[in-house]
Amino acid sequence: MYPTANEKIIISRRVPCRLQTRRIKKFHNSRLSPCGQQTAPAESCCTDHACATESAPAAEALSDARYSWQVDGMDCAACARKVGNRGPQVPGVSQVQVLFATEKLLVNAEGDVRAQVENAVRQAGYTLRDADAPAAEQTRGSLLRDNLPLLTLVIMMALSWGLEQANHPAGQLAFIATTLVGLWPVARQALRLIKSGSWFAIETLMSVAAIGALFIGATAEAAMVLLLFLIGERLEGWAASRARQGVSALMALKPDTAIRLRNGVRETVAQRDLRPGDVIEVAAGGRLPADGQLLSPFASFDESALTGESVPVERQAGERVAAGATSVDRLVQLTVISEPGDSAIDRILKLIEEAEERRAPIERFIDRFSRIYTPAIMVVALLVAIVPPLFFASAWLPWIYKGLTLLLIGCPCALVISTPAAITSGLAVAARRGALIKGGRGAGAAGPGAPGGVR
Template identity: 75%
Template sequence: MPRVRPEPKHAVQFAAVKMRPMSTCCTDTECKSAAAPEVNLAGDRYSWLVSGMDCAACARKVENAVRQISAVKQVQVAFATEKLTVVAGSDVRQQVERAVQQAGYQLRSENSAPPPAASPLRENLPLLLLIALMALSWGLEQFNHPFGQSAFIVTTLVGLWPIARQALRLIKSGSWFAIETLMSVAAIGALFIGATAEAAMVLLLFMIGERLEGWAASRARRGVSALMALKPDTAIRLHNGERQTVPASELRPGDTIEVPAGGRLPADGRLTSPFASFDESALTGESLPVEHRQGERVPAGATSVDRLVTLDVVSKPGESAIDRILKLIEEADERRAPIERFIDKFSRIYTPVIMGVALLVAVLPPLLFAEPWLAWIYKGLALLLIGCPCALVISTPAAITSGLAAAARHGALIKGGAALEQLGSIRQVAFDKTGTLTVGKPQVVALNPQNGVSEEELLALGAAVEQGSTHPLAQAIVQEAERRQLNIPQAQGQRVLMGKGIEAHVDGRLVRLSAPDNLTDAALRAQVEQQEAHGQTVIVLQRENQLLGTLALQDTLRDDAKEAIATLRTLGVQGVILTGDNPRAAAAIAGELGLDFRAGLLPEDKVQAVRKMAQRAPLAMVGDGINDAPAMKAATLGIAMGSGTDVALETADAALTHNHLTGLGQMIRLARATHRNIRQNIAIALGLKGVFLVTTLLGITGLWLAVLADTGATVLVTANALRLLGRRDQ
């Protein structure tokens, strides 16, 4: 049976969007992209899509190339989505396109189709040619040494040409110490000292490593892109009774669209059909179809399971649930983990230092101790290759990219490496109650009118004051009045009393809804306390300071709340409830879950509580409402429920798009696994280099094993990071 899910307060804000596949290396063809500027306070903002990036290090090379342009104020390349964003004080589009092309990459418009993928044969032709030449050279060497040496020289030059050309491009664009530069220097140096076979072998192993690295990076990116083929390019729009097939980008709020059975929604829409089931698994990770009723909002990318449906478009172009997650994924690249930023800075110093050390190894022993020149130059070249920081540089971003992709595949969006690193350190979780631990759909369960007011009048006045509010309790009161078909009077001058209640003028008289803190009637107060002891939330309604009665509402725990809390305990994470509800209602929920609680908190009280708790240990705040946003911001990490308000979702560092609390434990497990993976990758990268450094200086290993230490370590750390995509505990 399909699971019926109540309409969220706002549409699900996080979904998945398809990323374009990686293209082959760029050519010298001029890029004719049409990047459209967006006005930005710091300057004009331009954006393109980049083709030809094989790893996160490529993104840094593109950034370095663009930074050379004087008018550029800010540049960011999101490797996951292949998007380049530039903020500049003047129109720099042509300069940016030229700089990126000179660095060896291609740009294209965001709205343009990706270039056609090259055939496997054409894509691997340089590598296959080098393998054939290497085999031919080795064969000639067996029969005729001079011919063999000449063949190895030709093989080296053929393999060196594209690598050296790219090295020169990168030097011109500001990347002086790229791996291509180190390989070119090592290969040319090996030719000069007569190590022709090893020079050719170095280039062959490097090209094999590059292909393996590109494949691994492509697979890591597919871990995200598999979630993202959700929004169709065209839509069927109904206009004056006629069906029109139009580009999805032409849809505007108010348009009526038709989606056939098995079709995907091109934009966020409000269902006009009586009811329908939608498969939202690609957006939220929820395996069962979700049944929506007429008037409920359905996110772009959802699939109509069994029938033709009509919907009214409610999202503007570029602002659907799918578009929002694409933007958030791009922003996540800016929030790099501290360890990633450290490794990046370290590598910028490390590489020139290694080149200097390699030079000293090559010249000092012959100059100071009369050692043979060729032997020590050979060792210096090997050290140059061993010292290449590629494996170290990608050790962290490879793991983080895989971790973020694995989380997104299972309905959790983590906004960047910094948030992922913080998540792994969490030892406490503070929960809001309504809409977080509970379903967020309370119902009116009791009405207690006073002073001659009827139940209908009490409920109608409460609904008048609460109309238009997004708070779950307010919506419950309005829905109950509508269910009873009451005539709800018009309210004016509605004013929220933050953390205390709400008031408005109805028929010229001030009506207030508030907590029952100041009740003076002993009998009524005893009744309220009894209701609160059963987990009910009681609201007092007053008109011109005259008590008109109370309304009792009750919410239910989420089905997975107990399981989620138990999982957190096994991870050594303690939980506490922070709520503005009354202590007795909070105690009822906390008792079921075995949690501590603090009740009757105003938003500022929640902030103080969060700050105090965070001083003891890293703390995550989980909430869904506007009143939770300040506390989420004050916590070590803010986590929003996917059905929460825009403010909560924007403030949060992570979000559970499927609204399942069990996702908390899964996110923490994944974050900790990612941390372990990063440590393993750094150990692999540095460990292999350390071993081969010693063996090279002792004369045990040579050039081809040195390059194997670098490319092999790069492939190993990437493959190790890919294991995160296959984790089954998500």
């Protein structure tokens, strides 16, 4: 399917940085104006219908305060939906956005609702931290702490299996103990979600299956269910981390600190403390922490991270240079011209965040389907467990066992993470190579046969 004029896929590819910056700024600002005020339909980021659904809420929310957080522990689209469902329950909140690609929660609200939102999201089992706070480093201690429940369950499962071979009754008791240890974090999360209104979460499905297996005497199966679930959770987190690596690489283009010149004195400051008008110094091989205007007579810059052009570009005094560019051959001085959070790289990241909202048709279908899939599986499993014994005089235990088996094989984890992870990874990799794709719809349309498609 070929894209229409209003569904232009590629914003820029090997375009000079100053032109790309103008296009990015124009694209970003167009979302904040009503459709009727957009003067260039061919460059619009959405169709008329999309503008009606996206620009209007943004315009209505301009008078509200806007808060943002980083969300820890959000590994899939289902997790993002759980976080997003908590926001509207806080009084005063007018709009909530959860961005899976950058792990961000954006809230528009009347008044200061930060404490209420943080408490509501914490009840759903997730942790919020300030959007400007640096991410916690993954040390050996933190990795061990994160994987301790899984490692404990693996060890207990192996010991239970060995004990069961030597002494069957003792082995059964060991499997029960293993199940209870593995069930505790899963059931606790399921109870939190039930209290918040999410009755048919994946954690609920796993808890019901494990408890049911214990009641029918399938203790080894109950322990194995929880072990496989925790393994799946860790693999899910790994897949989400892989999908976000492209975004992390973009964020890493800006150094955390900068050398600022003030009254002839050099001082090291945080990148977020730079303001327009500050004079900064960048050594040869260093990256620009913000958009700047060159003060040195001339210099060469590697702008491949932004434009895809591998040949260094020579800039003269007075020309603009984008954040993330690398000074190739000399020490340079520049005047900062961008506000914190509004450099070229920041605008690209905002485009990726906005592009995530323009989801591909298959992604929207999976999102709708997953809402009814889990409760449907639970209903079907219940019918499988009780209908044959009640109406056809079959034995109870075999059919209860089959019903619990259906609960397990119906777990939708792989379904709900596959498409969002693939699209997020694709958008980030394309942006890192100098091509900006306008959402999952554009990514789906961009193929070998599509005009301007990514190859």
